[in-house]
Amino acid sequence: MVTKEQFGQKIKHIREKKHYTVRQAALQGNFSSAYLSQIENGNKNIPKVETLYRIAKGLRISKDEILHIAGITSHTAPKHPNNVDLGKQFADDDLLLSFEGKPLSPEYREAILSILRTLPDVDEKTKED
Amino acid sequence: MYIDDRISNYLEQIVQKNGLTLIHIDGTELDPDVANGRKRAIIINNNYKTNFSRYFRIAHEISHLIYTRSNDTYAFSPLSKLSDETEANLHAIQILVDFYFSEIPLKQERWERRFHFIEAFGLGQITHLVEKILA
Numbered sequence: 001m002v003t004k005e006q007f008g009q010k011i012k013h014i015r016e017k018k019h020y021t022v023r024q025a026a027l028q029g030n031f032s033s034a035y036l037s038q039i040e041n042g043n044k045n046i047p048k049v050e051t052l053y054r055i056a057k058g059l060r061i062s063k064d065e066i067l068h069i070a071g072i073t074s075h076t077a078p079k080h081p082n083n084v085d086l087g088k089q090f091a092d093d094d095l096l097l098s099f100e101g102k103p104l105s106p107e108y109r110e111a112i113l114s115i116l117r118t119l120p121d122v123d124e125k126t127k128e129d
Numbered sequence: 130m131y132i133d134d135r136i137s138n139y140l141e142q143i144v145q146k147n148g149l150t151l152i153h154i155d156g157t158e159l160d161p162d163v164a165n166g167r168k169r170a171i172i173i174n175n176n177y178k179t180n181f182s183r184y185f186r187i188a189h190e191i192s193h194l195i196y197t198r199s200n201d202t203y204a205f206s207p208l209s210k211l212s213d214e215t216e217a218n219l220h221a222i223q224i225l226v227d228f229y230f231s232e233i234p235l236k237q238e239r240w241e242r243r244f245h246f247i248e249a250f251g252l253g254q255i256t257h258l259v260e261k262i263l264a
Contacts, residue, residue, distance in 0.1 A: 047155075048155045048156065048157065048176070049154060049155060049156055050156075050157070072152075072154055097163065097164045097165070097166075097190075097193050097213070098161040098162065098163050099161040099162035099163070099177070099179070099181075099186055099189065099190065100161060100179070100214070102159075102161040104160065104161070104163070105157075105159065105160065108156050108157070108160040108174075111154065111156065112163050112172055115152060115154065115170075115172060116165055116168050116170060116172075119150055119168040119170050120168075121167055121168065122148075122166075122167060122168065122169050
């Protein structure tokens with residue numbers, strides 16, 4: 001579990017390491033400087049996935065990385081990192097079942113895929129057991 | 130222990146026993162929950178707007194992974210979506226019935242309390258399926 005304070009500190013650390021000002025990062029990610037300051041100071045809850053992606057854009061880091069920093073994927077990181085090609089699997093919508101059969105928006109779909117990529121395949125799970 | 134804790138534990142046990150992964154995320158109100166067979170993973174969107182209760186939604190996705198994906202012929206049938214969804218709903222109801230009525234073995238008594246059950250899990254839209262299970 002990542003607290004909003006820890007999240008904010010980490011975001012600030014990355015921004016400073018990259019020598020971006022708050023204003024610059026905000027411009028790059030299309031959100032206000034005030035919002036980013038609040039995030040960095042731990043005065044805002046960890047945002048929703050699509051907002052996380054904007055922050056990622058602002059800091060020029062990957063979507064996977066921001067999900068990891070936000071603690072969304074940290075506890076599910078695979079023990080043995082592997083390069084799973086999900087392209088073929090997700091070409092077929094049917095394999096990504098959604099509740100009530102509802103379609104997924106592109107952003108949400110991308111978030112789901114980022115999470116799934118961090119998980120081992122069923123075969124590997126069985127092996128680990 | 131409150132009912133919320135007990136049912137959470139109950140569902141968590143099913144998740145673990147079947148080697149599934151359950152993840153909660155914050156999407157928008159329109160983003161539905163998702164299940165993926167290859168990863169045996171269930172992703173629940175905390176903000177999804179629906180009348181169905183969270184517990185039913187989890188039970189529904191568990192059912193997809195445990196029951197409805199076992200036969201590939203279903204997956205490629207043109208009617209797969211419909212039959213899979215209905216089947217997942219029926220299994221999900223059964224999972225919740227086993228929990229909710231664990232101390233009420235009599236069919237008649239269960240039937241009489243079906244509307245409490247429907248209300249508890251937000252199943253108004255699929256009353257007919259609940260009645261099918263409890264009949």
